[in-house]
Amino acid sequence: MSFLQALLDFMGLGGRLHLEWISSAEARKFVQVVTEFTAKIKVLGPNPIKGWQGPEIPDSLPSIFEGRALGV
Amino acid sequence: MNMMHEIVKEWLEQEKIDLFIGYKVVDGHPLPCFFTRENIDDVDNLVESKARYPLEKIAAKVYSTHPEMKIGILARDCNQRALNVLYVWNQLDPEKIETVGINCCPSPAREHADCSYLEREPSGPLKTLIGIENNLKPEQAEVYSQEERFKRWSYEFEKCIKCYGCRNICPVCFCKECSLEHSDLIKKGELPVEIPIFHLVRAVHMAGRCIDCGLCEDACPANIPLRLLYREVNQITARLFDYRAGTDSGQSPFSILGENVTLEPMSL
Amino acid sequence: MDKCIACGTCAQKCPKKVEDEYNEGLIKRKAIYVPYSQAVPLKYTIDKDYCIYFQKGKCRACEKLCPAKAINFEEKEKELILNVGSLILSPGFKSFDPSSYDAYSYARLSNVVTSMEFERILSATGPFMGHLSRPSDRKEPQKIAWIQCVGSRDLNTCNNGYCSSVCCMYAVKQTVIAGEHSKTPLDCAVFFMDMRTHGKDFDKYYENAGKAGVRFIRSRIHTVEPLPGSDDARIRYVTEDGSMEDEIFDMVVLSTGLEIDASIADLSERLGVELDKYRFTSTDAFHPVGTSIPGIYACGVFTGPKDIPGSVMEASAAACAASEKLSPVRNSNTRKFVAPPEVDVSAQTPRVGVFVCNCGTNIGGVVRVPEVAEYAGTLPNVVYVEENLFTCSQDTQDKMTDVIEKESLNRVVVAACTPRTHEALFQETLINAGLNKYLFEMANIRNHDSWVHADDPDAATEKAKDLVRMAVAKAALLSPLKQTDLSLSHDALVVGGGISGMTAALSLCKQGYHVHLVEKSDNLGGNGRKIYKTYSGEEVRPFIDALVKDIEAENLVTLHLGTSIANVDGFVGNFKTELKSGEFSETIEHGAVILATGAKESRPGEYLLGEHDAVVTHLEMDQLLRETSPKLEDAQNVVFIQCVGSRNDENPYCSKVCCTHSVESALALKRKNPDLNVYILYRDMRTYGKREDLYREAREIGVLFVRYSKEDKPVATADGEKVLVEFRDPLIDRRLAVKADILCLATAIISHRDRQLAQFFKVSMDSDGWFLEAHQKLRPVDFANDGVFLCGMAHYPKPIEESIAQAKAAASRATTVLSMDHIQVGGIVSYIAPELCSGCLGCISVCPFGAIDFDGEKRVAVVNQALCKGCGACAAACPSETPVLMGFNNDELYAQIKNALG
């Protein structure tokens, strides 16, 4: 689990995965963990995978080729 | 006749091995080739060459059908690490393998780094702007913010054409049933591949296995920095489990649940 | 009673409120009630003493409102006469009532509670729903004190001279759990005299609690005073260094002892069962569950104060003792069940029937069940939906059987409570209806839904729908699973020929089973041979001699002396074990095995042991005592040092028996020679249970007890024939020195650490080398691996009477296997398709039951269905999802997940 957390972090999805062993007797801990995680996810914002629309290609990139200047 | 030829011939003749897997030049290209006792003069055509193929993967294939066969392999450090991993996963029997070692790759096992094979061309300006440069080290990739990292990796994964080349070339991929082809795990029939699941599933399966040979990235037609990704996987594995696939002996930490396993609840 | 459907209407409407004794009077219940939430049968009962009708002749509100017409005021107590072959008394205990202890202000201050009350406060089904609050104002306490030995080790106020054995540990547990329940860091202080955490892993727990910040204060508290103007309590106490402290606590928990109720004493008298002065049964150490009347057995706290594992062991032991006499009539009064033939559903499209349960008001009071039922009807493959008040009631079961047949249902979903308690019941109904029992799925809309979302019916109803949808999706994919019958060997193997092994072997023989008794050495008896007397004074050697004689005379025992185990194959019912004796080797077949391999006395290189003749161990001291050695005659000073090699970093556990052993030996010495000076240097005096009497007696006749700490241990140096022992007396804060003629060391009991044996029988060992039972509280003689049982010191150091009890318990548990006609294997087990397996061995290394073997020829992993417990570890470990856990396969689980997500 720690492994996956670290990998997701590397990928840019850090903090979105959490595992906690909670026994049935630990209701309070469950509430606390879920509340904290929910709050954390809210701060992180919506899942970027859902919103991913493909790469944004910047148009400022200079051409590395010597093309004809426009209008010349 | 060089020393390597002598050794291989001697091993074949003395029945130390039944088969030697090395390279032979065909039409100007070094290609993997089997050398056998029956055709012993062919050993003279055996070359070291700069070519790199997962020879041990071929050996594992031979072993699966001919477990009694003793196999010799031309092994660079990466081949050797891959062999070690295949031993750990019971895909090859170390008793059945003899290696002729040749130096080349930089590896955790040895200091020297005289392998020029993996020097990559520098990335183009657009890639350095929105993708991930293949030459980065994991630490260097960490300077980006989370959002930036996600964008960059997503760009790289977006390019994937699902050719499975990374898996097919991988010397330590041996499963008969591959999770990448599991329709419940990864969406089928569409390009781009499901981002980032496809590549993450593979990355997870590389944990405790990847020996950083870089063949996956060489094979990738989309130039995805897979090696960087799996290097990070290796670093995490080393950090969390103090395990380095291919150099540390012993079972992968990913197949061990702990020494004393009891699945009944332990009270107190 | 048959009519009651436990809907709860009666209790809702009943006008009479009564103190709820289950919750220790912390809240109220009604005069018509269910005693506690897990009561079986779950039926309402009228408390005659409070019912307005019974008391004043009017009301009958419950009768009017009961929808099932289940109220019967005419019902009378009935007397039943049963013919039984033997009788087991397990009347339990009552928690000491500290009302009489004026000094602790229990009667005056509501925030001074007994430990039992505090248990209820911590419980989710308790008065405050598991919220840590104090009774007076429901405020969350910040600071709680525990006072130990209330009603125990006390002859002044209550005449309970014994130690209640369990209070130290439960207090430590309560501090830890209270800490977990508290939102803010909780200040816990435990006031104690000796910390008696002598059970398995208890010391580690105690140490961890200390590390977590619980304050353990060695001080006997005399008074708890009210703090005027507040609900808090004040405690004044003297610390170890003699200074006076004054602290205010929000709550005080009195760690009350265990005692036997007077009514039990009356019962015993009627039965003729002799009790001791504390009302515990009076027997000897060799018959721990026997009573003075043959055929009547006792177990639990009734035989002496003890904790849960001890009680469970004794219960099994009592069962064993009872059935030894009754074994000839085994299976003579039973009925055989004949199931209808199973319908082949393989070619049928799924026809799912959904039964939604109200569970009285348990579910129906929160979840809108009709809405859920209607929704279930819209789900794919669902052809029949029914709403029940109690799906588990017998009449519903009968109806369900009819419905399955009439509607040709081939999958059944019950949306009700937990499969843990009810799955088997519904599966039986499926079998009765001719369906494979695995074509069943439960949606837990009670424990997971109505109970936890009681305050939000809308959300609970939605969640119930989600859970039903998930269950239906999985149900549609379920396939019938097969269980097959395997024949089994009815022989048993007992490993170890000490007291435990011999006891277990004889018990099995008395029940008619053939036993192979394997002993590594050339004679029987084990450690017991070296022990002089039990704590209750019986000499051990004659007992062992008798045991050996019995074994030798027993036709059903095959004795293998000087024999070790060379290899083990097989599984429950069908073990094949290779025995090796010198050059000779043979393979025996057996259905069950009991590991009674014992433990040994350690000989640490401390305190000149082995270097100086005056330094001896307990067992050596026993020999001196037995031989009435001249060495003892001439001695003037004898020093005992406790915890030598126990409770340290190497062996962090308590060896349990040594405190009593030293006290016993000290008494024996002192009785022989009252002028002898006997010193016992200890860390905590752990003379638990009735052993406390010995400790008291020892102090009374002048044995000197001096406490030392782990950090400041005594020092022994050779002084000619004598040994100079130096130590600090904490009471007078002085270093003292004694020239001891004999220095007796209470050396640790250590495990044989027989890893190979553990591997043979696929059982685990804990880090201290003790065999690890299946569950430390509830299954103390079982292993996780079926058919393998344990007893005696291989489990943990323990005195003879406990070893005997455990040995009988193990025999009893083994009988459950040996008495079967056949064993069923399969069902929910893992399956590895050979064509998909890559042979990487990953599953084999994670399987905790050793159920997977490697087929060297096909180079694939193969699951042994008899050993597989269906835990799924292999499925998780496999890099390519090859192992399929039948009944929980990927398709089924993914269907559930997909349906959970919408």
Place this chain on the structure above:
Amino acid sequence: MTNSMKEFEDSGCIFVIGSNTTETHPIIAGRIMTAKEKGAKLIVADPRNIHLAEFADIVVHHRLGSDVALLNGMMHVIVKNGWHDDKHIEERTEGFSDLEEVLEDYTPKKVEAITGVGCVDIERMAEMYAGNHPAALLYAMGITQHTTGVDNVKSCCNLAMLCGNVGVRSGGVNPLRGQSNVQGACDMGGLPNVFPGYQPVADQTANEKFSNAWGKALPERAGLTLTDMVKGMGDGRIKALCVFGENPKLSDPDSGHLDHVLKKLDFLLVQDLYMTETAADADVFFAGASVAEEDGTYTNTERRCMRGNKAIDPLGKALPDWDIICRLSSAMGYAMDYSCPEEIFDEMTSLTPSYGGMTYERLGINGLQWPCPGKDHPGTPYLHKDNFSRGKGKFHAVKYLDPDEMPDEDYPFFLTTGRMFSHYHTGTMTRVSPHLHSEQKSGYIEVSPKDAGDMMLNDGENVRVLSRRGQIEVPVKITSRVGEGLLFSPFHFRENPINRLTNPAFDPIAKIPEFKVCAVKLEKIAE
């Protein structure tokens, strides 16, 4: 292809029109990505929002069959702004003024009306294509499989010549061939009107050369195209048919009609690796050898002739294709007694100037790109460096024409067909591969979320698709890869034979059918 794959990495601009490159030519797509990463601009014009579009600087989704209008619109803008290459036009081409005249009419506004591509986008495309030299133009079946296929190709050439992108490295007009050896097959005279090396059968010299070489007088009239053959079978002029490695029952348009005419044949011979739908109807079936079982050469899309080496002997009774043909020919009275493919190759090179310098030995592993006329010729990475084959490049003044069939009230949807990445053609080879099969198990029809919503269709639900020629049932795939009013379906799946619906109308010159456009309607299947 006029140019080579590797060259694309150094292009200034890559214009992809009518090619789903990542799915159908993944390796070329890899070159495009590299080019992009090195700084090239990428323009993607496709009616569907294909995977490659995610990487494009400009993406346009022009209406099916409106390619000529789109290209003319771009050229209009280029000429209007004077972005064209005067020098190149002057020195290397002819017919520019005719083109100029036609272009006059294709104002962005008009083009927007035809294609649905906004004026601004047309201008940006023009500017980007003209402004980043060298610009490579890549197209595939999206350009050719139209009744105006030839016009479309000509327009592509017009654009390239206009901006001086022909005869330069990393530029050119590059049709991406759909099969490993379709270029080779064309090169080898696999067309009805030419001998190997595009030497016309009607050309006296060529005809004599081949007649002499093969010892048999060869017909001087062009043969029939596939489209004509179907017609011929229909009116009984053709009585027997040999089908080598094709599965027309799935791949030809209006396959219902094809079924019908195949039945009229007296004799049908099919040679294939597997028993295909067409082979099932055959009188005689020859089992051919697979790529791993035979020696020979392939000429790929960049005109590279490469050797294929046999790895194993043919399994079962299969024979190498060349061997079957030799035996068949010999049995029919014309003895062919070649001993090996190399012998055939040598004969071919001696008769085909563009292959003239090639031998098996020279091909080695990397092969050679034709033209390779002499033993010392290194091969030709890009064509038309100094001269066009006909001398000067000719501009064709092409006007836009509607596709043969347009949606109307009865058949309101546009349907286009194509391929998806995991399958190839009619699936004869890919659908027997468990890995590829698991990737996509059934056919599907792509429907836009909007249309699916309007019709209350669920993902995976079977729908009925009808055209004037037939109907099929196929599962719906809801995706934004297609826009409103447009449907797409791959033709790999025999269970959902989309070519029952397609229009057999064909290009008058190339005789290629209009697979890419037809009008259909969708019907929900009542439960």
